[in-house]
Amino acid sequence: MAEVKRTICMGCHCECGVLVTVENGKVTKIIGDPDHPQNEGAICVRGMSYQQLLYHPDRLRYPMERQPNGEWKRISWDEAMDKIASKFKELINKYGPESLAFVFCDGDRDNIVFNVDWLTAIQSPHLLGTDAQYCIRPNWIADGLTFGQALTWEKGPDYKNSKCILIWGGNPLETHLGSKGQEILQAKYNRGAKLIVVDPRFTNLASKADIWLQVRPATDAALALGMLNVIINEELYDKEFVSEWTVGFDKLRERVQEYPPDKVAEITWVPEEKIREAARMYATNKPASVHHRMGVTMNTNGLQTCRAVDMLIAITGNLDIPGGNLLPFPSPTSKVRSAYVEFPKLYAERLPKEVKQRRYGVKEFPFGFDKANPWNDSHPVLAFDSIPQGGIRGMFIVNDPVMGMQGSKQTAKDLEHLEFLVVMDFWMTPTASFANIVLPAATWLERDLVHELHYPSYVGVAPKVIDPVPECRDEREVSIELRKRLGLKSAYPVESVKEWNDYRLERLGVTFDEFYQKYGTVLKFQFETEKYKKFKKFPGTPSGKVELYSKTLEENGIDPLPHHEEPPVGPVTTPELMEEYPFIFISGSRKVLYFHGYGRQLPWLRELQPDPEVEINPEAAEKLGINDGDWVWIETPQAKGERVKFRARLTWGIHPKVVNADSHWWFPERKDDPHRACFESNVNVVVPRYPPYDQVFGCPIIRGAICKITKAEA
Numbered sequence: 001m002a003e004v005k006r007t008i009c010m011g012c013h014c015e016c017g018v019l020v021t022v023e024n025g026k027v028t029k030i031i032g033d034p035d036h037p038q039n040e041g042a043i044c045v046r047g048m049s050y051q052q053l054l055y056h057p058d059r060l061r062y063p064m065e066r067q068p069n070g071e072w073k074r075i076s077w078d079e080a081m082d083k084i085a086s087k088f089k090e091l092i093n094k095y096g097p098e099s100l101a102f103v104f105c106d107g108d109r110d111n112i113v114f115n116v117d118w119l120t121a122i123q124s125p126h127l128l129g130t131d132a133q134y135c136i137r138p139n140w141i142a143d144g145l146t147f148g149q150a151l152t153w154e155k156g157p158d159y160k161n162s163k164c165i166l167i168w169g170g171n172p173l174e175t176h177l178g179s180k181g182q183e184i185l186q187a188k189y190n191r192g193a194k195l196i197v198v199d200p201r202f203t204n205l206a207s208k209a210d211i212w213l214q215v216r217p218a219t220d221a222a223l224a225l226g227m228l229n230v231i232i233n234e235e236l237y238d239k240e241f242v243s244e245w246t247v248g249f250d251k252l253r254e255r256v257q258e259y260p261p262d263k264v265a266e267i268t269w270v271p272e273e274k275i276r277e278a279a280r281m282y283a284t285n286k287p288a289s290v291h292h293r294m295g296v297t298m299n300t301n302g303l304q305t306c307r308a309v310d311m312l313i314a315i316t317g318n319l320d321i322p323g324g325n326l327l328p329f330p331s332p333t334s335k336v337r338s339a340y341v342e343f344p345k346l347y348a349e350r351l352p353k354e355v356k357q358r359r360y361g362v363k364e365f366p367f368g369f370d371k372a373n374p375w376n377d378s379h380p381v382l383a384f385d386s387i388p389q390g391g392i393r394g395m396f397i398v399n400d401p402v403m404g405m406q407g408s409k410q411t412a413k414d415l416e417h418l419e420f421l422v423v424m425d426f427w428m429t430p431t432a433s434f435a436n437i438v439l440p441a442a443t444w445l446e447r448d449l450v451h452e453l454h455y456p457s458y459v460g461v462a463p464k465v466i467d468p469v470p471e472c473r474d475e476r477e478v479s480i481e482l483r484k485r486l487g488l489k490s491a492y493p494v495e496s497v498k499e500w501n502d503y504r505l506e507r508l509g510v511t512f513d514e515f516y517q518k519y520g521t522v523l524k525f526q527f528e529t530e531k532y533k534k535f536k537k538f539p540g541t542p543s544g545k546v547e548l549y550s551k552t553l554e555e556n557g558i559d560p561l562p563h564h565e566e567p568p569v570g571p572v573t574t575p576e577l578m579e580e581y582p583f584i585f586i587s588g589s590r591k592v593l594y595f596h597g598y599g600r601q602l603p604w605l606r607e608l609q610p611d612p613e614v615e616i617n618p619e620a621a622e623k624l625g626i627n628d629g630d631w632v633w634i635e636t637p638q639a640k641g642e643r644v645k646f647r648a649r650l651t652w653g654i655h656p657k658v659v660n661a662d663s664h665w666w667f668p669e670r671k672d673d674p675h676r677a678c679f680e681s682n683v684n685v686v687v688p689r690y691p692p693y694d695q696v697f698g699c700p701i702i703r704g705a706i707c708k709i710t711k712a713e714a
């Protein structure tokens, strides 16, 4: 008999409410939940396709151990956990606890808490997020320096009440379609909100914009400073807010004089009149909200770029007002114990300072990876660099760094140097193919989870809709089991996932099951705005005001005001290299179909896009004799001797001097290759992980590199 169950999708960070049809114990349909306030019925094809993932013949179904001849042997869970615990103990005894690391990227935060629990109990400081140098870090830290907390990521922009929405270097229609993407569309089409999109590509979102600013990759800071120049010089800023609630306005005013729109137009390739128009539209349509994402952080000037965009919010007073960017904290939802708070707390409480100081990246990037680091994690590249030198020798990985980290071939070599590698995943991924033991993970449909949702006023629970497909397991159960087998005490008064879920909700006075019975999947709280007026300060900044000029940055030898910095390669810095490598290279813009490396196995998704694609302007393609659909090679000067293969997709939506290639592409169907052809069309083969780095976070050039394109054989 069919039954419809209500839960929350964890296919990406959106966390959309869904209705799942279960027939005879099997999931047969997933649709959006119209009553869930976050996505109001909208979901994406990625979420729907989880029913194909659940029962896919290639899904990992039981633990396996790699044999000396490279073959995989099925083992029991008990055997797998025994082997992992005894090998980890052996490494600790032989080389010390710091020889072990836990590696994640896109997993849920709960799981990190449990792994940091055993990691800190053995006294290892090595928590590695494989995208830690970019992803959310520059946005988060820039927001923190300016406003005292993060408010430009998914949690912050109040699109539902905005009159103007500015999306910069991100595309919620691809990455957050269910929640934020549909909110933007509703604001635009149902309420007539203005939409400004800053993107080098004419994306589906840009096609709906009132103004599209086609910026040259990695020059976004200059563009933001040009818009600030217009807003300040035309006196379109909020004078009352600026004088009462900010520090450093005069210095900012002085700085932006270095960026008149005509000069900015030259730097960014955005016409001067469009810069003025966008600045006026944003400043005069209050309330306005801003979202900036990885398009502005995956380069060597991420912090300053994020700070420059933040200044727009600050001087127009679009702060913590309905329709602006909301300060998420204090939030009534803080009653729920948050994974974001818990794992950094474990570091603070359990590790002595000298151990914490041995995290990778602390010496090299003392601001980005130590003083301003809210998560206490390590710089992933420096940590991987330690492997061949005998630093880290054992890893527990729950993502796919061979695909996700720059310098894929180097990463694979590093993994081969490890003495012991455990990978937990849904699939035999390229990274899993290097493991000693692989463990089959349960999906969100098979796990009970507590959620902190994108609005600071929502808390959710996502009950499992089926029992895990045999023998897949909840990652948290495995981490708890590992801790027990290592003979370690937990920092928490819980011994199971069930107890953990109840513990997280304890201060609301309900258990997990009671929450679901009482409220369903989501509980909405009253959320206060303009909280700084009540507190008479912005808690979290040293001055208690919005810091346009940051003394903290100054004290750390970093420019206290935002500035533009040319990318280390490109038409301005290395014009001679552009003769051989004539394109600016965006490597890794995201698509709605695939979340990082996941989903290439799923028929619904693969049918929609079967091959890795690179977008090329038809004019540029014609000069190279390339037609739409041809296979082409991409090469970069930073990875000489390497090349990767993509299908050309010709589009007028990209500048003739810019190309954009898909990220994370591998071929799960290529079972003739133990690593599933993971170097053939993987952009990270030609994007190295080495310097030149961003000076604050150690981010290499990812979205402003250069490349050449040549036609490949079919």
Ligand code: SF4
Pocket (backbone or CB within 6 Å): 009, 010, 011, 012, 013, 014, 015, 016, 042, 043, 044, 045, 046, 047, 048, 175, 176, 177, 178, 179
């Ligand atoms: S956007 Fe898609 S994958 Fe992400 S949570 Fe929503 S339905 Fe799931």
